Amino acid sequence: MKFTAHINIMPLKELLDPQGKAVSNSLHNLGLTNVTNVRIGKHICLSMEAKDAEEAEKMTTEACKKLLANQVMESFKFTLKEE
Amino acid sequence: MKFTAHINIMPLKELLDPQGKAVSNSLHNLGLTNVTNVRIGKHICLSMEAKDAEEAEKMTTEACKKLLANQVMESFKFTLKEE
Numbered sequence: 681m682k683f684t685a686h687i688n689i690m691p692l693k694e695l696l697d698p699q700g701k702a703v704s705n706s707l708h709n710l711g712l713t714n715v716t717n718v719r720i721g722k723h724i725c726l727s728m729e730a731k732d733a734e735e736a737e738k739m740t741t742e743a744c745k746k747l748l749a750n751q752v753m754e755s756f757k758f759t760l761k762e763e
Numbered sequence: 764m765k766f767t768a769h770i771n772i773m774p775l776k777e778l779l780d781p782q783g784k785a786v787s788n789s790l791h792n793l794g795l796t797n798v799t800n801v802r803i804g805k806h807i808c809l810s811m812e813a814k815d816a817e818e819a820e821k822m823t824t825e826a827c828k829k830l831l832a833n834q835v836m837e838s839f840k841f842t843l844k845e846e
Contacts, residue, residue: 747786
């Protein structure tokens with residue numbers, strides 16, 4: 681079975697996000713002054729073959745922990761969809 | 764009213780995604796050989812003040828078109844949540 685995991689990796693809330701701050705300032709300069717906060721992370725779509733949703737979930741978690749997310753600075757969340 | 768827009772900005776399907784390809788190869792090297800495809804984009808959380816959902820949607824679309832997404836190479840999608 682084919683699954684696609686949609687993963688969001690975001691900087692932890694406790695940490696500053698200088699990229700988000702820069703974008704927030706730029707949006708203000710463009711006239712969007714009602715924007716109060718911006719945080720920027722990664723969105724990853726992972727397509728895989730797995731025998732069931734449980735295996736797909738396990739693989740996705742392993743990929744996030746081993747490679748995709750730096751857990752010192754980032755948290756990850758994902759949703760799985762069968763294709 | 765406070766709204767948060769959760770925006771996903773992804774490279775267009777027609778385009779190569781070298782970053783995704785590199786991650787895919789790395790996952791194979793880590794033993795996750797069932798991963799068939801990886802695409803990497805940005806996830807942005809935009810908090811804002813708006814009088815209703817319609818205004819928030821308009822602001823988010825403007826932010827994406829003017830600054831956040833390069834529409835030659837990227838597509839964007841978002842969901843809005845009232846806080």
